[in-house]
Amino acid sequence: MAQQIPVAFILWLLGGLEWVIWGVAVRVSVSLIGHWAVGHYAHRQGHQGWIVEGLPVQGYNLPWLGLLTFGENWHGNHHAFPHSARLGVEAGQFDPGYLFIRGLEKLGLVHDIQLPQSKPMRAGLTRIS
Structure with missing residues (x-):
C-alpha cells in the first residue's frame, strides 16, 4: 500500500x-x-470457449466486466493461454489491457510480448463452441 x-x-x-x-x-x-x-x-459461470482437462477449476469469460477489469474478464482465455498478454483472443473480445501493453511496447518500455501462438498449446486444451 x-x-x-x-x-x-x-x-x-x-x-x-x-x-x-x-x-x-x-x-x-x-x-x-x-x-x-x-x-x-470467472470460475463459476459465463461463456466458455476452452476447457483444460486436468485443471480442478475452469475459467469462464465475462464480457460485462471488460472495462472494469481491463481485459481480465476473458478469464477462460487466460486459463487456456496463461502465458499470453492478449486475453481477448476471439473476435469481438475487447482487451484494453493488451492495448495498454502494446502502447508501452511502442514507447520502448516493454518487449517480447507473448501471444497465444507464442508457445505450444498447453496439454489438455480443448476448444468448445
Missing part, C-alpha cells in the same frame, strides 16, 4: 483532498472490486 503515498502526495498538491479520494481511494477500490469479481464469477 505504500506505493500509493507518492501518488497521493502529487494528487494532494494538484487538487487537494478530493483528488486524493478519487485518485487513490476510489481507484484502488474499483480495482479491487474488479479483481474480486473476476476471481469469484
Whole structure:
C-alpha cells in the first residue's frame, strides 16, 4: 500500500483532498472490486470457449466486466493461454489491457510480448463452441 503515498502526495498538491479520494481511494477500490469479481464469477459461470482437462477449476469469460477489469474478464482465455498478454483472443473480445501493453511496447518500455501462438498449446486444451 505504500506505493500509493507518492501518488497521493502529487494528487494532494494538484487538487487537494478530493483528488486524493478519487485518485487513490476510489481507484484502488474499483480495482479491487474488479479483481474480486473476476476471481469469484470467472470460475463459476459465463461463456466458455476452452476447457483444460486436468485443471480442478475452469475459467469462464465475462464480457460485462471488460472495462472494469481491463481485459481480465476473458478469464477462460487466460486459463487456456496463461502465458499470453492478449486475453481477448476471439473476435469481438475487447482487451484494453493488451492495448495498454502494446502502447508501452511502442514507447520502448516493454518487449517480447507473448501471444497465444507464442508457445505450444498447453496439454489438455480443448476448444468448445
